């Protein structure tokens with residue numbers, strides 16, 4: 233069987249980092265005898281520039297027919313100060329999430345021994361922190377309608393909408409991942425204020441008896457925003473709605489101190505997307521200095537989550553750990569020591585694997 | 587002139603800590619020759635227990651006729667695991683905010699030299715951090731309608747609604763406070779996704795020219811959640827909508843490492859409310875161990891914001907600083923050294939002032 237991988241490199245450093253992830257995937261497929269077929273497609277600002285659409289129909293077609301999507305990054309400074317521009321890269325992202333049914337965004341939060349000193353938090357608080365944030369990605373206020381302005385333009389409104397089905401799907405996923413980990417699930421909501429959150433909590437309480445070995449706790453989002461910083465080790469799996477997840481996952485991402493190392497997976501109905509959590513970093517584009525590890529580790533998640541190839545994923549992780557040990561790192565984490573280029577790190581990882 | 591102060595002590599440790607703030611206020615009025623008249627009223631779980639309403643009409647009447655409200659804390663564990671209970675303490679809080687028109691919640695974030703080691707963040711990041719969070723408190727998804735469930739109960743919805751007027755009022759307040767401080771305003775929104783946030787940004791851009799000496803920046807809420815931890819010193823005044831403010835102010839509150847020291851003010855159309863940011867801490871209720879400083883510093887904000895009495899506010903702050911220096915502190919910040927009781931700290935502060 234040949235696995236079909238859609239490659240959506242996107243903007244800024246996207247192409248360079250995705251290139252390294254492909255090198256690493258090739259090393260893995262060679263070693264383990266898998267067959268991968270890559271097809272590239274446009275997304276983001278690049279797609280707007282070339283065809284006027286941040287998520288063109290051909291790109292969508294390709295993703296629908298792929299076993300997984302390897303995604304780089306999108307965004308360009310020219311859109312930054314004009315959030316009401318007619319066509320924007322983010323719209324492509326949201327359309328992709330919705331049309332591919334990418335309902336669950338998974339973000340592991342963990343630390344790397346050799347980088348822990350870069351955390352803004354005190355070492356004893358973060359050393360050993362290891363949790364998984366699961367963010368609902370296709371519902372809530374991101375997609376709820378009506379959204380817009382009153383006729384006189386003086387009132388604006390958004391709608392947060394969730395169906396029981398959407399909530400149950402993601403909460404069950406949370407329980408399942410917790411079952412594979414330390415068996416603790418934290419469901420984050422604002423049930424003391426929001427009707428949608430009260431439905432979240434109800435459904436949590438309804439499905440919990442199906443997972444008797446999982447300890448489940450409910451936490452208000454404001455409290456979660458504090459606990460993530462004051463006691464990150466208390467979490468195992470955290471699940472929450474789209475908007476809260478946007479805020480909390482970004483908050484949680486800084487505790488490791490090395491944004492350039494953090495991968496993500498968006499699990500979908502039609503296919504799944506694997507991408508680094510960092511942005512397109514336009515200042516670094518084309519300079520061969522960006523850290524490819526977040527994308528490489530996203531590829532590791534692809535092996536595990538899309539193909540169930542656990543050994544392959546583990547080997548990629550091992551390679552990344554070893555590159556840190558060996559000091560083969562890009563300038564963002566080189567700490568004044570010798571910095572390697574993006575492609576040198578990619579080559580080293582591929583060679584380690586082979 | 588006699589200033590009328592409504593005293594809403596509330597639940598848990600509320601009565602004990604408010605008592606100390608009154609002592610301190612009395613010391614101030616004695617020293618400066620002001621006249622204060624205190625009237626107590628019910629709020630929170632206590633009010634539910636006694637009259638079945640967390641914010642009774644008499645309490646509201648009293649607040650409407652008061653120059654300021656000194657508020658303790660509300661909440662009781664018996665409501666914690668049942669967010670859909672018919673009558674809840676938080677409903678009283680939300681009703682109070684709405685009916686008193688408490689549109690702006692101000693939370694200073696700063697550090698205390700002698701407590702900085704208690705911060706979860708590294709000292710060099712937080713030492714010198716000093717900013718003001720302004721949260722819109724009577725609009726957005728907290729109060730937007732429709733809110734509820736579809737007939738079959740399978741869909742839940744909330745509405746986030748903002749009028750141009752509500753937004754302009756709070757953004758102008760942000761510019762004005764920035765003008766009295768380091769002249770930098772950060773407006774936090776999610777304008778790349780939400781219609782309400784786009785109106786926020788539009789209004790920011792509309793009123794900014796009226797404050798030519800203020801540097802204004804717009805920041806997405808997910809980015810703000812990261813910057814608060816990675817670089818708190820970059821902020822001077824931050825203004826944001828209700829739900830984002832709930833999350834970000836609680837996040838920001840942990841950077842000082844001493845929740846028991848943090849005051850707040852809610853500026854209103856009819857009157858203003860001054861309260862500690864911490865909760866009712868039921869485990870400590872009646873034990874005379876709770877830290878009264880957050881409430882005492884809320885009283886300092888009352889002198890400054892409600893009565894324009896800056897010297898009086900400054901003297902309260904000085905007293906609190908000196909109590910820290912002198913080690914006259916409650917057990918939460920005593921670090922294993924001798925801990926004083928709630929009332930001893932209150933007495934010490936009042937004596938210092940006199």
Ligand SMILES: CC(C)[C@H](C(=O)O)[C@@H](O)C(=O)O
Nearest residue numbers: 322323325326478778779808
């Ligand atoms: C770009 C933006 C629309 C997006 C989001 O809010 O989901 C981003 O912040 C993210 O988290 O992937």
Ligand SMILES: CC(C)[C@H](C(=O)O)[C@@H](O)C(=O)O
Nearest residue numbers: 424425454676677679680832
């Ligand atoms: C109790 C709750 C309704 C309240 C809020 O969300 O506003 C609290 O978290 C706060 O920040 O004062």
